[in-house]
Amino acid sequence: MQQSPLHSRHVELKARFLPFAGWEMPIQYEGIVAEHKAVRDAVGVFDISHMGELIVSGAEATSWLNTMLTNDVGSLRDGEGQYTLMLNESGGVIDDLILYREAEDRYFLVVNASKIAEDIDWLQKHCDGDVSLENQSESWGGLAVQGPASVEIWKTLRPDLDLPERNGIVRHEEGWIACRTGYTGEDGFELFDTNEAIGNWFDQFLEAGVTPCGLGARDTLRLEKCYPLNGSDLDEKHTPLEAGLGFFVKLEKEAVFTGRSSLIAQKKEGIPNRLAAIRMTGKAPPPRQGYEIRADTGNPIGELSSGSLSPSLGTGIGMAYLPAAFTKPGQEVVIVIRDREFPAVVVKKPFL
Amino acid sequence: MNVPDHLRYADSHEWIDPGSPDAALVGISDHAQAELTDVVYLELPEVGRTVSKGEAIAVVESVKAANDIYAPVSGEVVEVNDGLAEAPEPINEDPYGAGWMVKIKVSDSSELESLHDAGSYREHVS
Structure with a gap:
């Protein structure tokens, strides 16, 4: 440790x-x-x-990062940063990170602690041209x-x-x-x-x-604030479109990034699941990761990817991937806690 | 850390008042409440439930986690502290007083003897 x-x-x-x-x-x-x-x-x-810190440098740093990350690296000027995602071929999330441009040929990346090794492996595997990658974590x-x-x-x-x-x-x-x-x-x-x-x-x-x-x-x-936690709310099975992070995915940018074609296909076919914000409606134990969610008809429709008591609101809150039909604000659902059903409702993100 | 001398304690940090075995007060120790911090929810058993020593009888939840509370002795739950279900703060603020959780009618008083006394409990948590 x-x-x-x-x-x-x-x-x-x-x-x-x-x-x-x-x-x-x-x-x-x-x-x-x-x-x-x-x-x-x-x-x-x-x-x-x-947290992990990586340096990407070299004459082709900008163009290469633009193929590895979903946000538009080209829109950054020196001294600016952006939230962005690194995807696998099927559009699932490997990591979410902040990318800072220090200079046209030098970027500082802050990545999740749990993903440092995976990120490095993935980036190195795809590294080519005048680009070097350094793990400074x-x-x-x-x-x-x-x-x-x-x-x-x-x-x-x-x-x-x-x-x-x-x-x-x-x-x-x-x-x-x-x-x-x-x-x-x-x-x-x-x-x-x-x-x-x-x-x-x-x-x-x-x-x-x-x-x-x-x-x-x-x-x-x-x-x-409904900021996702990688490993809980983000994983390789869900795309950033399902996670509601479309704003940080620039499908129209010039560079073709890994996962792009899968996202375009998913968009065309319809996004099957969406990460919904769920709030307990009555007195209930705090909702927690893994608790089952049922439709008001009693059918299981998902499980919480995150959950806690909200200290600011004084009620239980959580997030879960639910079939898109169940993710409209106002949708009533049920959370199962120790074999008992507690009422909850899908609300607009964020909670606060 | 507060460990009153007149109480008995389980390994799992529940206390019981052996002075009135027909309706013995049960709660969690000062040490336990400090470890839990910020109790935000308490789930109590039904009155009338028969419980065995070591059986989970309540759930106390902090912001971070849910924790079972175990019966320190066998017996019958004769009363529960309903007020805590509405406002659980006394569990942190007054764990040996207003923070009591249930009253148990002790079925076998020899089980009380098998619990820690204050001195032995202090060693258990040190």
């Missing part, structure tokens, strides 16, 4: 740990609800040192500072330096990288620095009053 460069700090903060993608990461410190609220109302800091520690007060906090620590614009990236001459992105639906930024230096940033944020937050709150925050 890999440990974060911040591990001893988490222990000192009395974090509870959880194995995640081969890493021993803090799931919570004070409590998921308190940490969730800190991010919605003020600012929290997450250890994201487990072992060299970077990372923090996500998230919440409406995150920029204010940054200004107190580094008044000399502005954060990049939304989705943007800045690489400072001191060596660290700041990206204006996150996974909570709040304003915020992600900071990457060496394993040795990341602890000092973490200490500074805590001293400035930022609440340390674990992966538990990260999960509830992203679920309220």
